[in-house]
Amino acid sequence: MFVGRRIVVVGGGLAGLRTCEALRAAGYDGGIELLCAEAVLPYDRPPLSKAALTGSQDTTFDVDFDGLGIEVRLGARAVSLDCGRRIVTTEDGEHPYDALVIATGAAPIVLPGRGRQQVLRTSSDAEALRGELRSGTRLTLVGAGWINAEIATTALSLDCSVTVVEADSAPLRGPLGPRVAERMLPWWGAADLRCDVGVIEVVEAGPVLSDGTLIESDVVVTGIGVRPDIGWLAGSGLDIDRGVVVDESLRTSDPAVFAVGDVAARWSPRYGSRIVGQHWDDARTGPATVAAALLRPDERPVFDPVPYFWSDQFGHKVQFVGYRTESDEMVFRDGDDGKWGAAWFDEAGRLTAHLTVDSPRHMVQARMAIDRGVVVDPDSIRDLAAPLQSVPLPTTT
Known part of the structure; x- marks a missing residue:
């Protein structure tokens, strides 16, 4: 049984919030501190690429933080971790812990160049993009993955002029294979889809393609993937491999530290391999295992769901x-x-x-x-x- 009196959860997204709730539901009555990098309370991300782009929508979770006894620190971005001293350092100071849960998610990959490019990961990203999407806007989407498919759907409905640049031979060919990708290809018919071409850089006028073409754009959105937010863990001593390495109970190489959600590279007994989920469902369901493994370690709970994700597009x-x-x-x-x-x-x-x-x-x-x-x-x-x-x-x- 966990005997510590202070648990720190780093990350103000779905995984971090659900971890706090799971700890209380499992009976933990000690201190919980939730460190949020953004200056807003935790909110749901999937609507950001859907309804939130067509109008103002409150995606904040309806949670009584005071009633749950959770200390929420907004604008507290983690910058380092000292596992030996059990201290997380943020931009505003040190935060000691008896147990730590890392739920810092992932950050979008951006392209080289000095031109303005937007990403869609946070509520402020969605707000900024929403203000740009209007009839006649020349929108270029770099990458034809899940997020940009949803953005394209919304932008076309708002009469934007949409160009999509994809390095592969078809949208979603990587995750779904060539035959499925070919079957979905007609969905993109209203956009100017350019496949088998990359982007060298983004300049002031727009993206410069690998064939030398400049696509003049009013707005450029880069959606070519994300990487786990692990830079702040340099020197912590934790095992890192495409994310924070955890076992099937979501425990790291340090028995007092756990990781869950997009940042975790979890071991899957089902598939006999390490999985970096990076989807909403892992962030939603994983925290219950963290709470059980932390509070009742002798039970050795296993988190090994069948992966699941969805997309609303075209x-x-x-x-x-x-x-x-x-x-x-x-x-x-x-x-x-x-x-x-x-x-x-x-x-x-x-x-x-x-x-x-x-x-x-x-x-x-x-x-x-x-x-x-x-x-x-x-x-x-x-x-x-x-x-x-x-x-x-x-x-x-």
């Missing part, structure tokens, strides 16, 4: 569950009213990942099937309405 709800590799096979699953999906399976026939378009019910079924380790017959599931049920494993002689 009038479609896209949902993905599981974890696919390049060696997995894939079949399309077609349904009624334009609904469709894709299923991936490994060499043993086990379902590893599933994509659904406009069909949340089938996403739920797929998530349950992946969790059970269902072995599928590819031909029998090409109809989206077909059940994802296990077939007998092939016999060997």
Whole structure:
């Protein structure tokens, strides 16, 4: 049982907030200090690339911090960690702890160049971009991933002129593979989509492409990925590998320190590999495991969910569950009213990942099937309405 009296949570996003709530729900009655880098209370990020771009929307979580006994420090960005002394240093001073939870999330990657480029990660980012999106605005989106697909959807609805630059041969080819990416390609028809070309730099007039072309732009939004926010952990002694390395209980190499959400590189017994989730669902569900592992370490709780994320783009709800590799096979699953999906399976026939378009019910079924380790017959599931049920494993002689 944890006997310390002070827990510090670094990070004012969903993972940090849910950690505070999970600790109280698990019965911890000691001090909790939440260090928020931004000067605003914790808020929900998914709406920032959707409804928050079309009008003012309050995405702040409805939480009674005083009632929960949580000391919230706004504008307290962490700059260093001393595990030996058990002290987090922020821009406004030192914060001692008995246990520490790192939930600092991730930061967007930006391009070289002195030209103005925007990213979309915070509420202030969304507010600034919302003020730019109006009829006739020449918007260039660098990267055709999930976030920029959602921004493009909104910008086109506001009659912006949208150009999209993608280094790969099609949007989302990396996470979904070439066949699925090709099937989704027509969705981008209203935008000027330029694939197989990179950006050298962003200058005052706009981005300069790898073929020398300058795209004159009023607004440039860079959406080429994020990196875990771990710079402040330099010299801390924690193991770092694409994020803060944690075990299946989200504990770091220091038994008094945990990490959760986008910043964590967690070990997955399910997949036998280390996963950097960087999706809302991990930040939402992981904190319960942190609280259990911190307060009841003898129970050794395991956080190993089937990964899940979603995107609303071009009038479609896209949902993905599981974890696919390049060696997995894939079949399309077609349904009624334009609904469709894709299923991936490994060499043993086990379902590893599933994509659904406009069909949340089938996403739920797929998530349950992946969790059970269902072995599928590819031909029998090409109809989206077909059940994802296990077939007998092939016999060997």
